[in-house]
Amino acid sequence: MIDFEEELKKFHPSLEVEDAEEAIYNEDLTDMADILIKIVEKAAKESEE
Amino acid sequence: MVCYNCGCRLSEHDFCTSCGVDVALYKRVIAMSNRFYNDGLDKASVRDLSGAIVSLKQSLKFNKNNIEARNLLGLVYFEMGETVSALSEWVISKNLRPKKNIADDYIDMIQTNQSRLDAINQTIKKYNQALLYCYQDSQDLAVIQLKKVLSYNPKYVKAHQLLALLYINIEEWEKARKELIKCSQIDANNTTTLRYLKEVEHMLMPEEAAKNLTKKKSASDDIIRYQSGNETIIQPMHVREKKGVSSLLNLGIGAIIGLAIAFFLILPAKIQEAKADMNAELRVVSEQSDVKTATIDELQQKIQSMTEENKRLNEELTSYQGTDGNLRATDGLMMAVNSYLTNPDDIEAVAGYMEALEPQEGEEMNDTASFVTLKENFLLLVGEKLANHYYDIGYDSYKSEDYESAVPNLERAYRYNTTNGDALFYLGNSYRRMGNEDMAKEIYAKVMDEFPDTQKARDAETHLAEINNQN
The missing domain is CATH 1.25.40.10 (Tetratricopeptide repeat domain)
Structure with a gap:
């Protein structure tokens, strides 16, 4: 049986056009490749030390 | 696939042939991203949009520069009605690859049509x-x-x-x-x-x-x-339908209410409407009547003005034509002049024509200026001769005691020659002998005025006294 209140909590307000700019700025674009590069650079630094 | 360190195109080796960095793991990460992108594309093609979103997000987590995955994610969001999310992905895609990016077209499609965006x-x-x-x-x-x-x-x-x-x-x-x-x-x-x-x-x-x-x-x-x-x-709940008598009663009440509504609401409106129609017709008829009255007045005024015009024109015509007397006088004068010109010695003929100039009893003469001028000039020529002619006839008649004939001739004689006192005196005598004492008195008084200190005047005075004594 579906609980209306519980299901309602899963619905969130949609972004409006005015909020698009802020959403884009706040987007975290870090990906696996960036993490990997950081790991590799860190490892290289440590090996040099 | 390019090297993350120097940007050089990678070969099949696990190191960059340009800068020498280890790219094995990097290649695998990129491959994972591409795999998730392919999975997302498959799901999107069978309309599993939620599944496609998950796969594409995973793809972007592995490689944020996967432009195809990002553009497809935007498309999926747009298809699900999440327009702002779609725009966000396309804007990021455009920033990561400014040129040769289909995200440009997607963004333009939405933003150029302002009403659609609103x-x-x-x-x-x-x-x-x-x-x-x-x-x-x-x-x-x-x-x-x-x-x-x-x-x-x-x-x-x-x-x-x-x-x-x-x-x-x-x-x-x-x-x-x-x-x-x-x-x-x-x-x-x-x-x-x-x-x-x-x-x-x-x-x-x-x-x-x-x-x-x-x-x-x-x-x-x-x-x-x-x-x-x-x-x-x-x-x-707990509703029972009533049947039988109650329904008939309800029907009756409904009928009564309907009649009452018709009587109090509909009928007055109908009556009012009928009255309004009648008033409108009455107004139309009144307007027509007013128009006709105005037309009649106008025609009457026209008739009056035309009557006046007719009268004026008749008067004008009369003045141009003259009365019979005017026509006759004009003809007479012309005939008289013609006769004189033809035979200046035939005064009798001239006299005859000149008699036509004399107005008949009760006749008004409207002589024109040219007629008067001609007459006066002609009389300057023949006046004395006419006077003598009429005096001779008048005196002969007087002597013959034919006073009826004497009077007009002696009158003409005096008219054509006002210096002929004898003509005037004998005229007075003729009136007296005819028994017309009033005219006699008038003539005698004139003799006394115009010919004072003459025998005629003294004789006239004597006769005048005799008449007065008789009266």
């Missing part, structure tokens, strides 16, 4: 408003808002799902089912849609088995609700 924004606002109504327990208003949202954007999956949830809450199973079917047509494997649909179909199953017979108690104790075919019938 409509999209309004749709989102209304959806958010509907969600707020749901939190405030104003479910009816939420339903109304969501219906408006879906009329603007029929592919808005979240709106369909929220509306279906509201219908489920009020146990409108059939309506909920319709909304969920629309959802599944847009996004086939959406778990929320599938879950709701399962619930709805479970609730609908017993009603389908006993379509025309089952009744069901609703959550409220005051009403009975049951399905009859495609219709949901809601009936208050």
